[in-house]
Amino acid sequence: MSRFQTERSILQELQFPDWEKRSIRVLVKRDDLIDPFVSGNKWRKLKYIIELALHQQRLGIVTLGGAYSNHLLATAAACEQFGLKSIGLVRGEELTAESNENLQRCAAMGMDLRFISRDEYSERYEKERQEIWKQQHPDYLFVPEGGATYHGLIGCQEIWTEINEPIDHVFVAQGTTTTSCGLLLGSDEKTTVHVVPALKGFDSLEEMRPLLYQFLIDSELVNDYLNRVVIHSEAHFGGYAKATNELIEFIGFCKRTLDLPLDRVYTGKAFYALMKALESEEFDGKTVLFVHTGGLING
Numbered sequence: 179m180s181r182f183q184t185e186r187s188i189l190q191e192l193q194f195p196d197w198e199k200r201s202i203r204v205l206v207k208r209d210d211l212i213d214p215f216v217s218g219n220k221w222r223k224l225k226y227i228i229e230l231a232l233h234q235q236r237l238g239i240v241t242l243g244g245a246y247s248n249h250l251l252a253t254a255a256a257c258e259q260f261g262l263k264s265i266g267l268v269r270g271e272e273l274t275a276e277s278n279e280n281l282q283r284c285a286a287m288g289m290d291l292r293f294i295s296r297d298e299y300s301e302r303y304e305k306e307r308q309e310i311w312k313q314q315h316p317d318y319l320f321v322p323e324g325g326a327t328y329h330g331l332i333g334c335q336e337i338w339t340e341i342n343e344p345i346d347h348v349f350v351a352q353g354t355t356t357t358s359c360g361l362l363l364g365s366d367e368k369t370t371v372h373v374v375p376a377l378k379g380f381d382s383l384e385e386m387r388p389l390l391y392q393f394l395i396d397s398e399l400v401n402d403y404l405n406r407v408v409i410h411s412e413a414h415f416g417g418y419a420k421a422t423n424e425l426i427e428f429i430g431f432c433k434r435t436l437d438l439p440l441d442r443v444y445t446g447k448a449f450y451a452l453m454k455a456l457e458s459e460e461f462d463g464k465t466v467l468f469v470h471t472g473g474l475i476n477g
C-alpha cells in the first residue's frame with residue numbers, strides 16, 4: 179500500500195467576507211496534504227511514472243533539477259517508497275550533497291546526486307543530450323525536469339475525479355506546464371483554466387502547446403483547448419524564486435485569515451493572482467477552484 183494517498187487532499191472552502199457577499203465560492207484542492215515530500219502536484223505527476231518504471235523492471239529513475247527542486251525531492255522520496263533507486267542530475271558543479279537542506283534530504287532518501295555544469299544542464303530539452311543521459315544510465319527510466327511527461331499529464335488529469343461539483347474557474351501555478359495541461363485536458367469545456375507562471379517572461383501558450391499535442395495529436399484541437407486558458411503573467415514578483423515584502427505579507431495574511439499555507443515560489447504567487455482576479459465582477463456567483471500544488475517544504 180502506497181504512503182501517498184490522494185484521500186488526504188481535502189477540498190477546503192475558504193471564508194472571506196467579500197466573496198460571501200458576492201456569492202463567490204472558493205475551493206482549494208489541498209494536494210499539499212498528500213505527503214510532506216511528495217507534495218502537491220508531485221504525486222499526481224509521479225504516480226504513473228513510478229508505475230512505468232516498475233512495469234519496465236527498471237533499477238530506478240534518473241531525473242534532473244536545480245538545487246532547490248521540489249521535483250528532485252519528490253522523486254527521491256517516491257523511489258525510496260517503491261524500492262527503486264534514484265539518480266538526480268543537479269544543476270551546478272560547485273554544489274555538494276551538503277549544500278542545502280533539500281539536497282541533504284534527497285541524499286538521505288538514497289538519491290545519488292551527480293552535479294553537472296550549467297552548460298550541460300542548459301541542454302536539458304535537447305534530444306541529443308537526453309539520449310546521452312539515457313545511455314549513461316541504461317537501467318534507469320529517464321524523466322525530464324519537473325516530471326513533464328505524458329504519464330505526468332495523465333496523473334494530473336485525475337484531480338478532476340475527486341471534484342464532484344461544477345467548477346467555473348480553476349487557478350493553478352505553472353512551471354513546466356504539466357499540471358495546468360493535465361487540468362485543462364481533464365476539465366469540463368465550460369471551465370476556464372487560469373495559469374500563473376512562476377517565471378518572468380514565460381510564454382505559457384507556447385510551452386503548453388507541445389505537451390497538449392502529445393495527447394491530442396491535432397493542432398486545431400490543441401488551439402480549441404488553449405482558447406479556454408487565461409494567463410496571469412503579472413504575478414511573478416520579479417521572477418522565479420524571487421519574493422518581495424508584498425508577497426511575503428500576502429502569504430502571512432492567507433495563513434492567518436484564510437487558514438491557507440502557501441509557498442513563495444509557486445502557490446503564493448498563483449493565489450495572489452486569484453485574489454486580484456476575483457476583484458472583477460465577472461466572478462460574482464461563480465465557483466472557483468485553486469489547486470494547491472505544494473512546495474511548502476522548500477518555500
Ligand SMILES: Cc1ncc(COP(=O)(O)O)c(C=O)c1O
Binds near residue numbers: 219352353355356358
Ligand atoms: C510547488 C509547485 N507548484 C507548481 C509547480 C509547477 O507545476 P508544473 O511544472 O507542472 O507546471 C511546481 C513545479 O513542478 C511546483 O514545485
